[in-house]
Amino acid sequence: MTLCGAVQGVGFRPFVFRLASELGLAGWVLNSSHGLVVEVEGPPARLSRFLERLDAEKPAAAVVLTREVSYLAPAGFAGFEIRSSDDGVEKTASLLPDLATCPACLGELADPSNRRYRYPFTNCTNCGPRYSIILDIPYDRARTTMRSFELCPECRREYADPLDRRFHAQPNACPVCGPRISTEPPLSGDLKEFLPADGPARPEPHPAQPGSDSSPREAGLPAGPGDLSTDPSGSGPHIRRAARFLRDGRIVALKGIGGYQLLVNACDEEAVARLRRLKRREEKPFAMMMPSVEMARRHCEVSAAEESLLRSPAAPIVLLKPAAGAGVAPSVAKSSPYLGVMLPYSPLHHLLMRECGFPVVATSGNLSDEPIAIDNQEALSRLGGIADLFVAHDRPIARPCDDSVVRLTRGRGSVLRRARGYAPLPVLVPGALPPVLAVGAHLKNAVAIAVGRQVFVSQHVGDLDTPESRGAFERAIEDLCRLYRFEPRVVACDLHPDYASTAWARQSGLPVVPVQHHQAHVASCAAENDVRSEYLGVSWDGTGFGLDGAVWGGEFFLVRGGEFERVAHLRPFRLPGGEAAVKEGWRVAASLLWEVCGAEGVPDSPAKPVILRMLERGVNSPVTTSVGRLFDAVASIAGIARKNRFEGQAAMMLERAIGSLDTADCYPLSEKDGAADWAPLIEAVRADAANRTSLELIAARFHNALVQWILGVARRVGVRDVVLSGGVFQNSYLVDRAAALLESSGFRVATHQRVPPNDGGIALGQAVIAGLRGD
Numbered sequence: 031m032t033l034c035g036a037v038q039g040v041g042f043r044p045f046v047f048r049l050a051s052e053l054g055l056a057g058w059v060l061n062s063s064h065g066l067v068v069e070v071e072g073p074p075a076r077l078s079r080f081l082e083r084l085d086a087e088k089p090a091a092a093v094v095l096t097r098e099v100s101y102l103a104p105a106g107f108a109g110f111e112i113r114s115s116d117d118g119v120e121k122t123a124s125l126l127p128d129l130a131t132c133p134a135c136l137g138e139l140a141d142p143s144n145r146r147y148r149y150p151f152t153n154c155t156n157c158g159p160r161y162s163i164i165l166d167i168p169y170d171r172a173r174t175t176m177r178s179f180e181l182c183p184e185c186r187r188e189y190a191d192p193l194d195r196r197f198h199a200q201p202n203a204c205p206v207c208g209p210r211i212s213t214e215p216p217l218s219g220d221l222k223e224f225l226p227a228d229g230p231a232r233p234e235p236h237p238a239q240p241g242s243d244s245s246p247r248e249a250g251l252p253a254g255p256g257d258l259s260t261d262p263s264g265s266g267p268h269i270r271r272a273a274r275f276l277r278d279g280r281i282v283a284l285k286g287i288g289g290y291q292l293l294v295n296a297c298d299e300e301a302v303a304r305l306r307r308l309k310r311r312e313e314k315p316f317a318m319m320m321p322s323v324e325m326a327r328r329h330c331e332v333s334a335a336e337e338s339l340l341r342s343p344a345a346p347i348v349l350l351k352p353a354a355g356a357g358v359a360p361s362v363a364k365s366s367p368y369l370g371v372m373l374p375y376s377p378l379h380h381l382l383m384r385e386c387g388f389p390v391v392a393t394s395g396n397l398s399d400e401p402i403a404i405d406n407q408e409a410l411s412r413l414g415g416i417a418d419l420f421v422a423h424d425r426p427i428a429r430p431c432d433d434s435v436v437r438l439t440r441g442r443g444s445v446l447r448r449a450r451g452y453a454p455l456p457v458l459v460p461g462a463l464p465p466v467l468a469v470g471a472h473l474k475n476a477v478a479i480a481v482g483r484q485v486f487v488s489q490h491v492g493d494l495d496t497p498e499s500r501g502a503f504e505r506a507i508e509d510l511c512r513l514y515r516f517e518p519r520v521v522a523c524d525l526h527p528d529y530a531s532t533a534w535a536r537q538s539g540l541p542v543v544p545v546q547h548h549q550a551h552v553a554s555c556a557a558e559n560d561v562r563s564e565y566l567g568v569s570w571d572g573t574g575f576g577l578d579g580a581v582w583g584g585e586f587f588l589v590r591g592g593e594f595e596r597v598a599h600l601r602p603f604r605l606p607g608g609e610a611a612v613k614e615g616w617r618v619a620a621s622l623l624w625e626v627c628g629a630e631g632v633p634d635s636p637a638k639p640v641i642l643r644m645l646e647r648g649v650n651s652p653v654t655t656s657v658g659r660l661f662d663a664v665a666s667i668a669g670i671a672r673k674n675r676f677e678g679q680a681a682m683m684l685e686r687a688i689g690s691l692d693t694a695d696c697y698p699l700s701e702k703d704g705a706a707d708w709a710p711l712i713e714a715v716r717a718d719a720a721n722r723t724s725l726e727l728i729a730a731r732f733h734n735a736l737v738q739w740i741l742g743v744a745r746r747v748g749v750r751d752v753v754l755s756g757g758v759f760q761n762s763y764l765v766d767r768a769a770a771l772l773e774s775s776g777f778r779v780a781t782h783q784r785v786p787p788n789d790g791g792i793a794l795g796q797a798v799i800a801g802l803r804g805d
Contacts, residue, residue, distance in 0.1 A: 033094050041091075149203075161454060162287050175427070277388075281293070284395075295388060321386065350368060351369075402430045404427040454488055457487065472526070477793050552795070556798075566588060571757040592802035614674075621651070741772060
């Protein structure tokens with residue numbers, strides 16, 4: 031029997047060993063390059079029971095995508111054993127994401143009698159780092175960044191005992207033999223502030239690994255006399271120091287699971303504002319780490335489903351509605367209607383948050399638009415002008431992996447940024463694909479490889495605007511291909527000729543399959559939802575290169591097999607100033623008002639004459655069908671937001687304006703010859719704004735108009751399945767209302783869950799479309 035999926039590094043082999051032993055079955059289990067291979071023999075009734083319990087009782091973190099079972103003649107095994115890993119040529123076993131600390135390890139962390147008391151790197155087969163430390167598969171310690179930490183006798187005993195929960199836990203470690211924490215600047219000689227008298231002695235240092243040809247552990251930051259400690263782990267002085275810095279309003283750079291984070295007291299407005307200035311992040315909301323769910327409830331509304339997401343092994347940032355009187359600094363969320371909240375997910379985070387007892391901003395350790403820092407010396411160099419204190423350790427990070435972001439939509443989690451906790455789990459697609467490398471889009475980039483029916487999507491890479499981010503993009507490609515010994519036959523890329531990912535594809539020397547941006551969006555959503563019949567794909571976002579060379583973004587496709595027929599779109603309009611209009615929604619508003627009312631309808635401003643000349647002459651005013659830009663225009667006309675200081679800000683504020691209002695009122699948005707005419711809608715918004723109609727009602731009427739448009743096209747096209755994708759569908763109100771109305775009208779609705787609706791999901795759609803074309 032072969033199990034494919036995330037089945038390595040989750041305690042599956044000891045689980046199989048215990049189950050087979052309990053049932054009196056003989057055979058063996060091993061990790062292979064294909065997944066988990068089991069051969070078991072015994073009476074037929076016991077074998078049937080084995081298969082039943084294998085499904086019902088498998089480890090919580092395991093994800094079984096496929097199970098292949100064959101029946102063979104008995105081999106006469108004497109007992110059941112766990113065999114060494116099998117090194118195959120073709121690698122299709124799934125790598126496991128990093129997992130949040132499990133309850134058992136948390137118990138040890140808080141137990142003074144346990145040898146791992148307050149040890150910041152406690153883990154077992156149920157939790158701890160995986161993807162961020164793995165160098166190759168099959169997943170064994172020698173193929174991870176833990177390979178230079180030789181196990182002490184007690185850890186080796188746990189590692190070798192099939193009945194221990196640390197059996198073959200590759201990151202297994204303790205204060206004697208594992209990674210250590212350090213701070214920069216080093217602790218001073220006066221430790222009275224941190225150390226009680228007669229603190230316990232430090233354990234013996236872990237021995238060197240003689241004759242090892244593996245890469246050395248990463249050098250920690252310089253350590254001072256603070257290596258004396260209040261506990262066996264030696265972490266106490268460093269953690270107390272970090273907590274004091276945060277309490278005093280200073281900025282701490284902390285090396286987490288997948289890279290450095292910048293931390294600051296989330297209740298200190300001056301400290302948060304300082305972090306914004308130094309990080310060059312003017313408006314985009316910060317995420318926070320809360321010590322507990324109970325504290326999260328003091329600041330946010332937390333439903334049972336949202337609590338489940340917070341407590342899940344992925345431990346993502348969850349977007350929550352602020353509670354009345356939330357006590358965090360205004361600069362944390364700025365204009366966002368949500369607070370991004372996560373719980374501690376590593377022992378180091380747990381220890382620090384217990385010491386602090388207050389929420390902290392926990393944002394990526396980088397300057398805006400750069401990759402996160404993962405190396406200690408790199409962090410000192412790049413973040414030295416931001417952080418007042420560095421909390422580091424000597425376990426190397428194999429690859430950067432940012433915190434994932436999830437939002438509750440339709441009563442379930444929808445991933446908006448796919449990274450730690452989710453990447454690189456594969457998406458199982460309906461049919462086997464040829465070897466395709468998909469290089470994604472330019473913004474929110476992620477890459478993917480197609481291996482049979484599995485598409486492995488990388489962690490979030492980010493926008494490809496800087497040399498540093500393009501370097502991270504190239505490393506992500508090399509990483510996936512190397513780990514799976516993957517040799518692509520073709521490269522799928524965006525149709526846009528100026529994307530950095532497209533340029534890389536054309537220089538790769540491989541055959542290139544350009545895929546239209548919005549078609550990739552809907553193909554991505556259809557693939558992750560296993561939609562196999564014909565469907566109506568709705569793809570709305572801010573921008574994407576259209577088949578006619580225009581800027582698309584309000585598209586409907588009838589999809590049959592690999593064929594896409596554009597059946598509806600937003601009536602085209604101009605973007606005066608081109609890229610400037612993407613950031614300045616007032617320009618889009620001026621364009622639409624000019625179309626509807628003429629020059630007199632455009633509000634007076636110093637820029638008005640220039641804008642009118644652009645529109646009248648069609649100069650530097652590309653044509654678009656973008657729903658995202660329509661959001662910007664409505665937000666500007668209504669007086670909600672004139673500019674986007676980060677992508678999607680105006681749309682976010684327009685959704686926020688609805689508040690708790692529940693109404694079916696909507697603006698007119700009629701369709702003619704497949705194009706939705708926005709002119710009556712703009713006239714109505716302008717009139718409502720002039721009449722001082724409440725912003726709640728203006729925003730709700732606009733959203734409801736879009737919902738009615740989707741329903742109208744679905745009824746006209748007449749296929750049962752409707753797929754919603756694109757960055758606009760990060761809007762929870764829009765998705766919830768559209769899905770409810772469609773379903774009540776007899777349609778089946780597919781929305782994103784495991785892959786982002788934004789450009790972070792583009793690579794999956796590119797791989798699927800290019801694979802179908804390759805057939």
